Amino acid sequence: MNIADGVQVVSFAVLALMMLGAALGVVLLNNIVYSAFLLGLVFISISGLYILLNAGFVAAAQVLIYVGAVNVLILFGIMLVNKRQPFAPVRSAWLSKVATAVVCLGIFALLGTMVLATPWQLSTEAIAGDGALVKIGLHFFSDFLLPFELASVLLLMALIGAIVLARREYLPDELEEETVLTLPERPRELTSSGSRSNP
Amino acid sequence: MQLLMQLQYFLLLAAALFCIGIYGLVTSRNAIRVLMSIELLLNAVNLNLMAFSNFLDPAEVRGQVFTVFVITIAAAEAAVGLAIVLSIYRNRDTVDMEQFNLLKW
Numbered sequence: 001m002n003i004a005d006g007v008q009v010v011s012f013a014v015l016a017l018m019m020l021g022a023a024l025g026v027v028l029l030n031n032i033v034y035s036a037f038l039l040g041l042v043f044i045s046i047s048g049l050y051i052l053l054n055a056g057f058v059a060a061a062q063v064l065i066y067v068g069a070v071n072v073l074i075l076f077g078i079m080l081v082n083k084r085q086p087f088a089p090v091r092s093a094w095l096s097k098v099a100t101a102v103v104c105l106g107i108f109a110l111l112g113t114m115v116l117a118t119p120w121q122l123s124t125e126a127i128a129g130d131g132a133l134v135k136i137g138l139h140f141f142s143d144f145l146l147p148f149e150l151a152s153v154l155l156l157m158a159l160i161g162a163i164v165l166a167r168r169e170y171l172p173d174e175l176e177e178e179t180v181l182t183l184p185e186r187p188r189e190l191t192s193s194g195s196r197s198n199p
Numbered sequence: 200m201q202l203l204m205q206l207q208y209f210l211l212l213a214a215a216l217f218c219i220g221i222y223g224l225v226t227s228r229n230a231i232r233v234l235m236s237i238e239l240l241l242n243a244v245n246l247n248l249m250a251f252s253n254f255l256d257p258a259e260v261r262g263q264v265f266t267v268f269v270i271t272i273a274a275a276e277a278a279v280g281l282a283i284v285l286s287i288y289r290n291r292d293t294v295d296m297e298q299f300n301l302l303k304w
Contacts, residue, residue, distance in 0.1 A: 012205075016208075019212070019216065020212075020216070020219070023220070023239055024219060026219075026235055026236075027220075027222055027226075027227070027232075027236065027239075032229055032232055035232060035235060036235065042216075043242070046242050046246060049209070049212075050249055053252070054253055055249055055260070055263050055266075058249065058263050061267060061270060062245075069274055069277075070238060070274055070277045073278060073281055074231065074235060074238075074277065074281065077231050077281040077284060081284065081285065081288045083293070085293065085295070087297070088295070090297055096225075097226050100222055100226050101222060103221075104219075104221050107214075107217075107218050107221065111210075111214035111217070115210040115211055120206055120207075120254070121255065122255065123256060123258070125257055126258060127253070128257060128260050132260045132263055135259060135263075136260060139260075144268075151268060154271075154275060158279050159275075161282070162282040163282075165279070165282035165286050166281075166285045166286065168289075
């Protein structure tokens, strides 16, 4: 093992430990703001793993979109629904947690067995490396053109849908009531004078 | 042999992240934490795709194309999901998943 392989293995180990620890923090911590920031750490660790996998463009896109957009969006969501309420305890909550943990460990064991037992046919072609960006662009505009255009339409629909869902349907009518209460005579005079002057 | 072990390391790491995401998805009471768990699941799938793209298809990087698509869909999903959580919060005045039983028969 030369020094480049050693650096790769060590950085992989560091990134993997960081990612798993931060993901456990996201799931297990009580304070949800800490969870959101740890989610950003998960995204950054995964971006480092992408760089280890010779994919610089996707690593940059990961940092830009996930850390820059999705994580900030989640933080905004937390701030908008920031209600510190103690959740009402549910009957036998520990039982569901234990059952879920057992099922998750079972899934992990199944996936691990599958990964270790499958004879992967590794390719021996030259790695694209930095030329992957050109390859991705070629794929987008040749054989992945239809999904690319559909993704743009889907983004537009999701944007409009998110705005329609998150918009307040009605304005609170307290302001109108206040004006009515403070000026009780004015609207009647206006309507009466307006109805007189109209014909 | 070195490369083979590395592919399996990445796949095992993605499997672990997926299982953590499923655990959070099922056991979380806060709706926003459920959304964060879904992001963890999508990232685990992305890590799988990138590992396959690097080790099984390094010349034509189709896995990276799929990862870019998944990142796009995940951004749209996060926006719509948070909008839904906001509107539920306005209606029910809580983010507790146990009380979102309006559609339960």
